[in-house]
Amino acid sequence: MIMVTGATGTVGRLVVARMPTSTAVRALVRRPDRLITLRPDVEVVQGDYADDDSLLRALQGVRRALLITGAVGGGEDERFLRAARRAGTEHVVKLSAAAVLDRSADDAVTRWQRDTEQLLRSSDLAWTLLRPRSFMSNTLAWAPGIRSEGVVRGLYGTSANACVDPRDIADVAVRALTESGHDGRAYTLTGPGPVTAVEQTRELGRAIGRRLEFVELTPDQTRAALLRRHSEPVVEALLASARRQKCGAKAGTDPMLAKLLGRAATPFTTWAVDHAPLFANGSEGTTKPRARP
Numbered sequence: 558m559i560m561v562t563g564a565t566g567t568v569g570r571l572v573v574a575r576m577p578t579s580t581a582v583r584a585l586v587r588r589p590d591r592l593i594t595l596r597p598d599v600e601v602v603q604g605d606y607a608d609d610d611s612l613l614r615a616l617q618g619v620r621r622a623l624l625i626t627g628a629v630g631g632g633e634d635e636r637f638l639r640a641a642r643r644a645g646t647e648h649v650v651k652l653s654a655a656a657v658l659d660r661s662a663d664d665a666v667t668r669w670q671r672d673t674e675q676l677l678r679s680s681d682l683a684w685t686l687l688r689p690r691s692f693m694s695n696t697l698a699w700a701p702g703i704r705s706e707g708v709v710r711g712l713y714g715t716s717a718n719a720c721v722d723p724r725d726i727a728d729v730a731v732r733a734l735t736e737s738g739h740d741g742r743a744y745t746l747t748g749p750g751p752v753t754a755v756e757q758t759r760e761l762g763r764a765i766g767r768r769l770e771f772v773e774l775t776p777d778q779t780r781a782a783l784l785r786r787h788s789e790p791v792v793e794a795l796l797a798s799a800r801r802q803k804c805g806a807k808a809g810t811d812p813m814l815a816k817l818l819g820r821a822a823t824p825f826t827t828w829a830v831d832h833a834p835l836f837a838n839g840s841e842g843t844t845k846p847r848a849r850p
């Protein structure tokens with residue numbers, strides 16, 4: 558049995574959809590009514606990182622698990638790993654972040670990812686770390702502005718990020734969960750090349766057949782906007798991350814994804830075309846926005 562956590566989120570949802578039908582899959586969700594899956598064969602189990610008993614119950618019989626957490630400093634990884642050990646789980650694949658390798662990254666979010674990686678590495682469980690660069694889907698946060706006024710507002714519009722398609726991350730996760738040979742490996746996952754927010758705006762405009770404008774925000778304007786959705790330490794971490802991007806820290810690509818999947822990483826142009834309906838007028842915008850300074 559393979560467990561997928563974060564099954565209502567960006568990557569977990571895609572992993573559930575992509576798991577081979579020959580594999581028994583269990584999706585851990587806080588609220589089962591939130592899981593939209595077309596896979597009747599997937600077992601849905603209620604569980605919350607804040608509830609140790611629910612984790613232990615949910616993990617019974619699970620051999621491998623994909624761990625996706627998001628509460629910075631919230632102790633979620635610790636509780637999940639403790640329950641996994643008690644339940645006899647053998648291997649945990651953890652969604653981490655590419656920034657952990659960047660020596661200049663010392664923000665609260667990156668420190669938290671490093672600490673949680675270390676928790677898993679120092680446990681007696683087999684482990685695999687997935688370290689993606691920014692998700693292409695972060696641009697979904699722009700969808701309301703694009704739909705309503707044809708405008709994208711963001712910070713450092715000409716700074717590049719080798720962002721990655723979450724579908725590619727999910728494909729790697731499926732391999733790490735279902736194949737042998739991934740134990741003790743850490744994979745940096747990037748897209749095929751660096752893209753700036755100005756270029757992403759242009760690509761999204763092409764995809765929906767509408768001329769879009771990019772309006773650059775100042776760091777203070779960005780801080781004010783982010784504070785409406787995140788705690789102060791997380792906002793400062795996002796701003797520090799954006800400054801690193803401005804200095805070129807996120808432009809580099811890594812061949813690992815293509816090597817693992819035996820095909821090229823998906824370019825942003827393709828992601829934009831495939832998700833165009835979400836940015837077009839008339840879309841109800843059912844996807845939840847993500848933070849992206």
Ligand SMILES: NC(=O)c1ccc[n+]([C@@H]2O[C@H](COP(=O)([O-])OP(=O)(O)OC[C@H]3O[C@@H](n4cnc5c(N)ncnc54)[C@H](OP(=O)(O)O)[C@@H]3O)[C@@H](O)[C@H]2O)c1
Binds near residue numbers: 563566606626654690
């Ligand atoms: N976005 C990026 O650019 C980026 C880049 C690199 C790394 N990452 C890393 O990717 C991870 C997030 O992945 P994602 O974007 O796929 O996730 P996501 O879309 O933010 O979804 C989070 C998932 O976790 C679940 N969850 C939250 N709290 C929970 C709890 N207490 N108990 C059980 N489940 C809970 C949510 O369920 P509900 O539906 O119930 O809320 C949801 O399914 C983070 O670790 C982040 O640092 C992100």
